Amino acid sequence: MNPVLDQMRDLLRVVVPKEVPVHFELTEENPYIMGDASQVQQVLVNIVQNAGEAVSVPSGRVTIRTRLIEASEATLKQSRTASIPKPGRYVVLEVEDDGCGMNEETQEKIFDPFFTTKFIGRGLGMSAVLGILQAHHGAVFIRSAPGEGTLVQLYFPATEISVEEQKASETAREEAVQGGRGVILLVDDEASVRTVCSLMLTRIGYEVIAAEEGEQAVSIFRERAPDIRLALLDLTMPKLNGVDTLKRLREVKPDLPAVIASGYSSQE
Template identity: 40%
Template sequence: MNNLLAAIMGNAELARDMIGGESPADPYIENIVGTCDHASELCKQMLAYAGKGSYELEVLDINEMVRSMGKLIRASVGDNIVLKIKLDPRLPGVEGDLAQIQQLILNFIVNSADAIGTETGEIKLSSGARYMQREALDKLYHGAELPEGEYVVIEVRDNGIGMDPATQTKIFDPFYTTKETGSGLGLSAVLGIVQGHHGAIQLFSAPGKGTAFRVYLPSTEQSVKEQMVTTVEVEAWRGAGSVLVVDDDLRVRSVAASFVEKLDFDVLTADDGREGVEQFRKHHDHLKAVLLDMTMPVMGGAEAMLGMREIDKTVPIILVSGYSEVEAGKLIAGDRPDGFLQKPFKAKALKSVLYEVMH
């Protein structure tokens, strides 16, 4: 689906650029791009439910993320609810996707607000770190699959109506809801996000005594990367030299090549990993970057990347995939790509990742 959307969205963007904003066809092309955006979000929701939903991996400071969400969290609850936030100042980082973790926290906050309703109530959001041993992990949802070690803990606790044991057994089922209206994936998507981040979840609840959700995410010793690229810098940037595009899907390959050519690069293409490695061997001296599809016949992206790195380690390699970055990372042993681009992608996203790996 993401391959198909990449071709539809990419060709629509190219058509829009070609005819300019004055054409009567422009609103229809905008509708195509907008519909692709919605379809892409649906794919991400389904990936989240399947536990494969993290699509932009980075080292996160959970405390800083919560602080930046302050107004959004406050706007998600009524004036009848007191919101308390307690953050552990010694919190280590976690490796994950910012938007997904934000979605997870907001989902808990909104559920807690609904459980309190119009009564006066309280929601507590807290963070902490804990070393988790085997016995404790085995008691968590998906905890039995996780190794012992240090985990960052995020807890959302409310004093709402609570849940009986029968309800607790169903809340992570797709489409299950205690509300009068609702058709979303709900807490099953939250469970998928946690699983996709190699984490676990714990639930405490009782009728009349409120509910607490506690999420455990593995900590990392990596430091948080500062964002040094500004939008203005990226928008003004143009390239020079050659970029190699390797993808077995002709439609995606031609879209990516057209996007790259619009940035003033020369483009070389290959339709599988083996041909990509051969092209790399011939032209690596003047290549500025490689766009490498993850899943291809003959030779996949992971094997092709290793082959290219043996020839020349200095050329940046961007992995392109319909998989999330987390899932794609599981298929690569050892060496990591310099950048990641998830299908479907827009010209702006491709430009940003090229700029980042080249600077």
């Protein structure tokens, strides 16, 4: 778990307001889990971003912790997951903020798929978090109160692996992140999303050209079309949305591969 967090330090600091410090308190035990690193990263970016938006600037802070525990059946019965995980050793990933906090009613609703708390942030996206933790046979805990901040605890089952297996895993990961090649056009009207995605893609070897809206993307693409291998577009953007932007791009290059994504639609 710790190596994943170490690789994400810079990324996590840019998803919160620059005035908000992000503190890391990682256990020295360097615990391992058997799981999908990309899903762990997705969960962490989502929760840290919302923690950053919930705190007051410049006095707020966000703290990320890891620790290794022996979890009892009584503890795990309190998990928000649909099924109760088995007792045993767990790696706990915690994200704590000293922001506005949530009342009991809000805490119950955050697991609804379309629930959002846009009035204080983006909403924790806990429906997706819950699904990922259930897929990992883990647990989710929320501790919060109005004016007292929020603590999100994610329990991942720990795995025992040898030093040789650790080294093999780290070598495979290093080889994997060197595999990206080519130019990607990234189009999103949110600066934080452009920053995070650009960091992630450049780290695995891609060159990223970022545009903040559709018309700008079309203009860039007309100049760099032969070089661009893929377009990543936000669905909901002002002026020219993702679908219409892609139509304009494919007028220039009909076979352009593309991915259109969005956290929520304008109807939500």
